[in-house]
Amino acid sequence: MATRVDPAERLLDLLIALRHAQGRLTRSDVRASVNGYRDAANDVAFERMFERDKDLLRQLGVPIITEVDPVHEDAVGYRLDTAGYSLPEVTFTAAEIGVLSLAATVWQDAHLHGSAHRGLTKLRAVAAGAEPDAHLGVALRLQPAETALGPLLDAIGARQAVTFTYRTGSTGREATRHVQPWRLLSRDRGWYLIGHDVDRDAPRVFRLSRVVGTVRTTGPTGAFEVPEHDAQSLLAVGAGVGVQAVLAVLPERGAALRARAVERRGERDGRDVIVVETDDDASLAAEIASYGAAVLVIDPPELRESVLQRLRAVASLGEVPRG
Structure with a gap:
């Protein structure tokens, strides 16, 4: 029994086929050559799948042009408007790469260091003569205590509750907190988590530098919805000024x-x-x-x-x- 093709994979295969076609693709070409359309039970099902995929690609900004054969009007084909689909060449001056190199040092001690480093390497490849070392002597860095940043980002994306040990600023006491994480914000060179404190049944603000040890996820994903709120106002009230x-x-x-x-x-x-x-x-x-x-x-x-x-x-x- 053949494995059913995922709709996202079928959509990607359709885009690849249109991108590499020498001319236009007819519906019969699409059904015969694009992975996934052979799953259609009949012509009506194929037409429905194909129309839905074309509309979705157009919504994503892919310029699909419909062409009709001037001799055989029933022969309808599809191709990409390559001029509208292709992106212009990416170029950066040496000074711009220097500034981006400086910005990347912000993440040197943090969870996103690897991503920042890979992105910077790719940018340098398109800018000959870049001199990132020209900006040495200026350093912007996150403190190593922000290691909680990565796990919290993942938990926010998955809408999954977390638990961690937290040291209060006023007394220095440590206690376990159970939180539904909503947002991460930066203020005054510090990172803050805004979320719902489950034990206190109220919104709370936590400074990441006071998180002790490891942040652990608990319970299922998609367990809560993030409410609409003024994050900056909540941060100003919750964080306080000590x-x-x-x-x-x-x-x-x-x-x-x-x-x-x-x-x-x-x-x-x-x-x-x-x-x-x-x-x-x-x-x-x-x-x-x-x-x-x-x-x-x-x-x-x-x-x-x-x-x-x-x-x-x-x-x-x-x-x-x-x-």
Whole structure:
């Protein structure tokens, strides 16, 4: 018994046949040569299948032209408008490839690193003379803690519930959460999950950097519908602002911090004083510490101490033991 051809496979085979045909294809040509149409029980069933497939291809933007033989008007054929179907040549300047190379570094430590790297390799192949290394010295990266990003993306696509251990920002306590994931959004260099907390029976926002360990899927796929909601408003309410940091920054330094500043308070001792808000003081402390002496924390004291602890730990790595 012959295996029935999937409709999607039949549609693809029809497109391939039209694309490679030397001239036009008649209905009899299609029925005899395209995989799947021989499954039709009779002429009426074939006509119905073929008309549905043609309409679907046209809806997808494939320009199918119907041609009638000027001598034999009953001989109707079909072909592709190759001029309308072919895409123009893709070209990029060396500078454009450099910018795309910089953008790809955002995903260096994240789940999508492989996809970004493959895409960039293909783009470089069509741009001779590209110099991506010309932009070295500027680095945009996701923190390694965002490893939850990939599993959550998959769960959102499958509409499947997840469970994970989450560390709260206010107390630092860890607890297991059961969530129906709705959306992933980025704000202030952090990624947030918006979803329905099953245990609390309410929408909640979770910062991915506070997800501890592995994200696991639970239950069947297609288990829930994502409601209509203003994701940005929910994020603003749910994420909250835990820390308002007053920083003293050397001129022309700390560009990323300056870009996120919500207030500027003049100068102090030759430094620009800015205010930055965040709900993740640990991530902010790590970022400030990476600038070394270029950025000083004026307030709050807890954040200043957290930055100093990181700097002391780095300094101790270079100490030579005395014996």
